[in-house]
Amino acid sequence: MDLSTLILADSRFPGGGHVHSGGLEEAVSRKLVVSERDLPGFLFGRLRTAGSLAAVFAAASTHAAARGVQGGHWRRLDVELDARTPSPAQRQASRAQGRGTARAGRVAWPSPVLTGLLAETPRPHHPIVLGALVGVSGGSPFDAAMAVAYLAVSGPASAAVRLLGLDPFGVNAVVARLGDEVRRVSEHAAGVAGLDPADLPAPGAPALDLFAEAHARHHEEEVRLFAS
Numbered sequence: 001m002d003l004s005t006l007i008l009a010d011s012r013f014p015g016g017g018h019v020h021s022g023g024l025e026e027a028v029s030r031k032l033v034v035s036e037r038d039l040p041g042f043l044f045g046r047l048r049t050a051g052s053l054a055a056v057f058a059a060a061s062t063h064a065a066a067r068g069v070q071g072g073h074w075r076r077l078d079v080e081l082d083a084r085t086p087s088p089a090q091r092q093a094s095r096a097q098g099r100g101t102a103r104a105g106r107v108a109w110p111s112p113v114l115t116g117l118l119a120e121t122p123r124p125h126h127p128i129v130l131g132a133l134v135g136v137s138g139g140s141p142f143d144a145a146m147a148v149a150y151l152a153v154s155g156p157a158s159a160a161v162r163l164l165g166l167d168p169f170g171v172n173a174v175v176a177r178l179g180d181e182v183r184r185v186s187e188h189a190a191g192v193a194g195l196d197p198a199d200l201p202a203p204g205a206p207a208l209d210l211f212a213e214a215h216a217r218h219h220e221e222e223v224r225l226f227a228s
Helices: 004-010 023-030 036-067 072-084 088-108 112-120 126-136 141-164 168-176 177-192 206-220
Strands: none
Touching: 004 088, 004 126, 004 141, 023 141, 023 206, 036 072, 036 126, 036 141, 036 168, 036 177, 036 206, 072 112, 072 126, 088 112, 088 126, 088 206, 112 126, 126 141, 141 168, 141 177
16 A cells, blocks of 8 residues: 555545534444443444445546546546445535545645546545555555545544544554455455446445435534534
8 A cells, every 4th residue: 555545545634524523423323322331333334335335436446547538438437436325425425525535735836636536526525536646656556445445434433433532542442453454345345346437346335325415414413423
């Protein structure tokens, strides 16, 4: 994994990911996650569903960037990820992070590929723009998949520390124990990166979709710590 991929997976990267809990805040409010014991199950489920979907599209985007695709391919990737994201709130959160990542990425890794992507999709989904940035900086589809798969669990894990006051050492250990599964998800994503966008896998997460919609409604009624 090269330096650019590590930067993109870093919580300090100014892409706006720190304001999203990945559904963890809603799960906490429903008392489905109340302690460190509950966290592994939530993170594993998120990794195998929403995280796997993000990894697939990040890997596909890196593959496309490395080939210098043209002819509306970025738009096709974006539409296909939209179709696999039933929750409007999750689509909005992904595009918000994508916009922030694109702004930071244009400064760090200016490229005609990124310019072309943003011309086709001015508000791209986060996995798509992250994958493109990994591609233009010389990374592989596996690198991009690893980055977004890791973010799928590290973001909610950090949110758990803030929401529940959990021991950060214990939470970090929970994330570390998911290492083999993060790699398996990433290897699978890299293996299908060259498929036509319409043929990419579509793992679903109905509970996370419902959590996202509920959180969006509650966010309008009361102050929430996270945007999603």
